Amino acid sequence: MVGAGVAGLAVATLLARAGHRVVVLERFDRPAPVGSGLMLQPTGLAALQRLGLREEIAALGARIDRLHGTTDRGATVFDLAYGDLAPGLHALAVHRAALHGVLWQAFAACGARIETARAVAGVAEHADRILLHDATGATLAEADIAIDASGARSGLRALVDPTPPRAFAYGAVWASVPDPGLAPGMLLQRYVDARIMLGWLPVGRAEAAGKPLAALFWSIKPGDHAAWAARFDGWRAEAAALWPPIAPVLAALPGPQAFTPATYIPFTAKRPWRGRLVLLGDAAHATSPQLGQGANSALLDALALADALAAEPAHETAFARYAAARRAHVRFYQRASAVITPFFQSDARSLAVVRDLVFDRLKIVPWLRREMIRTLAGLKTGLLAHRDPAVLAGGAIPPPSPGPAPGRS
Ligand SMILES: Cc1cc2nc3c(=O)[nH]c(=O)nc-3n(C[C@H](O)[C@H](O)[C@H](O)COP(=O)(O)OP(=O)(O)OC[C@H]3O[C@@H](n4cnc5c(N)ncnc54)[C@H](O)[C@@H]3O)c2cc1C
Numbered sequence: 001m002v003g004a005g006v007a008g009l010a011v012a013t014l015l016a017r018a019g020h021r022v023v024v025l026e027r028f029d030r031p032a033p034v035g036s037g038l039m040l041q042p043t044g045l046a047a048l049q050r051l052g053l054r055e056e057i058a059a060l061g062a063r064i065d066r067l068h069g070t071t072d073r074g075a076t077v078f079d080l081a082y083g084d085l086a087p088g089l090h091a092l093a094v095h096r097a098a099l100h101g102v103l104w105q106a107f108a109a110c111g112a113r114i115e116t117a118r119a120v121a122g123v124a125e126h127a128d129r130i131l132l133h134d135a136t137g138a139t140l141a142e143a144d145i146a147i148d149a150s151g152a153r154s155g156l157r158a159l160v161d162p163t164p165p166r167a168f169a170y171g172a173v174w175a176s177v178p179d180p181g182l183a184p185g186m187l188l189q190r191y192v193d194a195r196i197m198l199g200w201l202p203v204g205r206a207e208a209a210g211k212p213l214a215a216l217f218w219s220i221k222p223g224d225h226a227a228w229a230a231r232f233d234g235w236r237a238e239a240a241a242l243w244p245p246i247a248p249v250l251a252a253l254p255g256p257q258a259f260t261p262a263t264y265i266p267f268t269a270k271r272p273w274r275g276r277l278v279l280l281g282d283a284a285h286a287t288s289p290q291l292g293q294g295a296n297s298a299l300l301d302a303l304a305l306a307d308a309l310a311a312e313p314a315h316e317t318a319f320a321r322y323a324a325a326r327r328a329h330v331r332f333y334q335r336a337s338a339v340i341t342p343f344f345q346s347d348a349r350s351l352a353v354v355r356d357l358v359f360d361r362l363k364i365v366p367w368l369r370r371e372m373i374r375t376l377a378g379l380k381t382g383l384l385a386h387r388d389p390a391v392l393a394g395g396a397i398p399p400p401s402p403g404p405a406p407g408r409s
Contacts, residue, residue: 001025001112001118001147002132002156003024007281007298008149009103010051013110014306022112023141025132026149027119036098036260037203037215038289039064039187040092042082043378044296046389047058047101047303054101062185062204062212064382071244074359077191078372085373091292093187095213097177097206099295100295115140121155123277130276145315147305152265152286160274165267168288172217173228173259176203178252179214182245190242193352194344195219198242216249219345221265224277229256238267264288264341268334272326273319280305285330288339290344296378297333301326303394316353328381329370329392336375 001012004026016022040048040061048054082089098402107114121135123146132141148156158164179202182188190198197219205212218239220228226405232255240247257288265286272284281298303317304325312318342348363369371380379386 001149002025002095002113003148003283005108005149005151005152005285005298006099006103006282006295008147009100009107010279010299010302011147011149011305012112013051013106014302015309016110016112018306018310020309023108023121024107024112024114025118025140026116029117036217037095037174037201038295039292040094041199041293041296041376041378042089042091042389043293043392044299045092046393046395047299048298049395050300050303050395051103051106054222057094057106058092060098060102060205061092062179062202063351064093064185064187064201065093067185067189068183068186068190071356072190072192072196073088073225075356077189077355078359078363080373080376082373082377083376085370088376091377093201093203093215095203095206095215098204101207117387120150123156123159125275128312131292135303140340143276143285145278147278147280147394149213149280150283151269152267152282154279154283157267157279157283160277160279161269165265165286167222168264168266168341168409169221169347170219170341170346171222171261171263172197172199172345173225173256173261174215174221175253175259176206177195177212177216177258179203179212180249181212182214182249183262184194188243189344191344191352192242193349194342194346195272195352196242197344198239198246200243200246214249217257218342220261222261223365225261232256253254266334266338268330272316272323276315278305278319278322285334287334288341288345289339290341291333293333293337293378297326297330300329300392300394305342307394325394328385329387330378332382335380336380345382351397357363 001024002023012022012024066081096314118140120132124131130146131139133139188200199217199256201215203213203215234248268285269279272279305322308318308321343351374386
């Protein structure tokens with residue numbers, strides 16, 4: 001296993017529990033989460049349920065029932081409630097440290113081994129083994145299969161799919177801040193055209209004894225980071241004008257060093273495996289977090305790969321089974337993220353105008369409203385198809401299709 005992130009810790013735990021001998025190689029001295037908060041959708045929660053970790057994470061995170069986005073002129077761009085799809089349906093926003101901590105506890109108890117300060121730079125296959133080596137060519141491990149869960153900047157994925165990843169024009173800066181309860185139960189966003197986006201997400205606690213936190217994010221082009229940091233006080237005023245309740249939180253920030261910059265890389269492996277190397281999580285499919293699906297998909301990948309390895313004795317058929325199980329869901333969200341991101345993060349004014357005129361009106365049509373919530377909830381497997389969270393997490397038999405299209409649930 002390469003990488004002790006979301007996908008890596010989850011799949012290592014599942015495989016070790018199934019009796020495999022698992023070694024995780026992590027580049028950092030101490031595996032640690034990078035960044036602030038993220039949304040666990042009903043899919044990710046179903047995956048954590050199968051891992052036996054749902055209660056632990058629910059005790060730390062903040063329940064999210066609604067997503068609310070408005071422009072600086074007060075126009076509603078979206079206002080969607082998960083409960084409009086099914087009573088009780090909700091997401092859970094978590095601090096990254098909380099998710100990492102919960103996954104880490106399960107990993108620590110599963111019998112897998114971790115070696116830190118091991119940056120894997122390449123692999124080579126010899127007969128029926130695969131060797132993982134570092135940048136000097138020294139062998140770090142030898143195994144039956146190698147799983148690359150090294151994230152959006154994977155250096156190994158090119159061995160599987162040489163398509164060079166590009167970068168989205170916009171990234172963001174993120175900070176974890178104390179949450180005075182400004183927007184309980186909701187992900188809140190404010191926009192100016194598609195150039196500016198302020199986001200606020202209550203994420204609960206990083207650890208049991210911690211105080212409630214929120215993730216604060218601001219869209220930014222990677223090349224503009226230094227200029228943004230240099231005019232930090234001006235930015236504070238701009239952000240406070242966009243959403244006045246946040247002013248005291250901004251006033252308490254020490255400076256730009258409170259924020260972590262993030263860039264987004266779109267990449268989708270056509271086939272996420274080659275030989276004895278298989279890609280998982282962001283290494284297989286990275287995108288912008290606009291639809292908030294990445295960690296959820298990483299968890300679903302982990303379950304699908306563990307299930308496939310349990311069902312198939314040969315690694316080729318297991319990898320093919322894993323890829324087939326995940327294909328429709330991954331493809332939908334990679335495409336949907338690529339289409340939707342420029343409406344929220346780009347220089348295209350025309351897209352912002354269309355967004356402001358159209359998005360919120362779409363939900364007047366009940367079917368479209370349900371489809372929009374399904375998309376956010378991570379349930380879509382095609383333009384007209386969706387699945388229950390438990391089915392996507394591989395833990396339930398698909399119910400019979402109620403709709404006209406055969407095979408849809
Ligand atoms: C700003 C931002 C906001 C996001 N918001 C959301 C959200 O709301 N909801 C959501 O579901 N997702 C969100 N995501 C996406 C989510 O964080 C990722 O999809 C998820 O972390 C992917 O998990 P992973 O295990 O594939 O990779 P990662 O979690 O990135 O883990 C990769 C691991 O591999 C290690 N590694 C890297 N290279 C090597 C190497 N060469 N050798 C050994 N180890 C290596 C790294 O140190 C790391 O530990 C967001 C992402 C960003 C950047």
